[in-house]
Amino acid sequence: MAALDEIPRRAAAPAAPARRRPAVLRNLQAKIASLPMILIALVVFVGCTLWTVFHSFTTSRLLPRTDWAGLAQYRRLWGEQRWLVSIENLAIYGALTLVFSLVIGFTLAALLDRKIRGEDVFRTIILYPFALSFIVTGLVWQWILNPDFGVQAVVRSWGWTGFTFDPLNNPDIVIYGILIAGLWQGTGLVMVIMLAGLRGIDGEIWKAARVDGIPAWKTYLLVIIPMMRPVFVTALVLIGSGIIKVYDLVVAQTSGGPGIASEVPAKYVYDRMFRDQNLGQGFAASTMMLVSVAIVLIPWAYLEFGRRRKA
């Protein structure tokens, strides 16, 4: 409160124009109102993150401890079969989700952009899964992919008795069963973003392409898509940050099974921290998740904001 003492002294000085408040008190109401935001930013986003990163280098088990252990937790983590499976699953799920949601999302957006009737209806139908939770999504697809009653049973009842489609009980392909559900839930979002991007393309470009006799698919591929680079980047960042968080979908659909075949990093972290009481492993695994996000995001932020500053 030393700053408060300055007010009368300054006001008394004859040369001072109007009463000028010291810097800390200027805009005081705004600062008080921003206090929750400041606390959340500093305590949670910065503080909690640093806390976890620090404790990933300790021997924490049942309770967080501060005994330094160097990279021991990380060495153990990368020796764990379950973690390696999680990483592999995330890589497969991530790569395929990126490719398929971009391709499907863009294709659907392009179809909807062709001056069709009932655009709103189609968009509403394709986007509604996005309103549902991953738990609901996972449970519905668990039921549809049920080998005894679902798709497999139905196709067999049509007469193709040898038909086999049972991804959720086959360790080799279980991650694709989750992918089917994930794509159903998430492609609508990509489509909406792509549609917004397509609406921003100048109509003159279409006229020019028509005059030159370039077929529509070629125009999309060679002209429109390159023009939509920023939209694709936005979609990419969006899908990417969703992929790393995938957790509830797996919990609902397979609970990580059969065996450990569909484990993912987010689930590894949760299970180690809250089920196995092995905090150190949870901290190390979550720090690895943070590192992988940073590896993807830092170059993007550099390109995105570095370019904007230049422009």
Place this chain on the structure above:
Amino acid sequence: MSSPAATAHLAALDPVAARTGSAGLLEGPRGPRPRRALSRGNVMLYGTLFVVSAYYLLPLYVMVVTSLKGMPEIRMGNIFSPPVEITFEPWVKAWSSACTGINCDGLSRGFWNSVRILVPSVLLSIAVASVSGYALSKWRFRGSELFFAILLVGAFIPYQVMLYPLVILLREMGLYGSLWGLVLVHTIFGMPINTLLFRNYFAAIPEELHKAARVDGAGFWGIFVRIMLPMSLPIFVVSAIIQVTGIWNDFLFGVVYTTPANYPMTVQLNNIVNSVQGVREYNVNMAATLLTGLVPLLVYFASGKLFVRGIAAGAVKG
């Protein structure tokens, strides 16, 4: 949402528009002109769209028909066939007597827990985020942009990194395991996207208005309550849509920060359906799943284009 002024406001907060300089979702289609009604191209186009729509609708359809069948019918028939004998028993059972562990009072408990979590979380997070966004756009102070940047970067940090330290913080505050602890967590993680939303919206409100009010002697809160709030109903609706669907659909925070008595609906649903004991009653499971999805679906169908606006704004959240 039909007045042009409101539409203009919405355009201002469409981040796709802001980011790409494009028109966003508000303008009409720009694709090539349509050809004759029944050309081969058109048949292909509509054919594809109908097939795709059928595919996206299929799970919803399966949920509905399965939840209306009796178990014998489910064992006999296939999951895509409509119910021969419609029964609402699975719905009643899912709501009032389905079991999670030893509790057999149905999904209704989870529903009311979710409501008790949802209402204060939505109100608190919107209140905090709107005031923060207002301060960030109209009353900047030294460091305000830095805190905002931290918030935005924070949106990309995997939740798993912050889970455990938050447990400790909540325990210290005596809130761990209670509904209010979860409310706080939802407020915290709703901050980045909602603050961004409000900041961009308030920034688009003319500076002259703000200055005129200050000349008339209105202060921080006066301007917020008397000038900003009445002008910003649309953005509050968008923010509420994001928060209601996001909080209702949350699973991770519910399972980490509450005790079984307070589990939200999603957690209880998962426990009911994936419990290993007893005979699996698929019709009850699907009725329960549908019940849990009902709230966000209603929000989605009722809000229409505003939902699209909300998720387009959520493009930064991920």
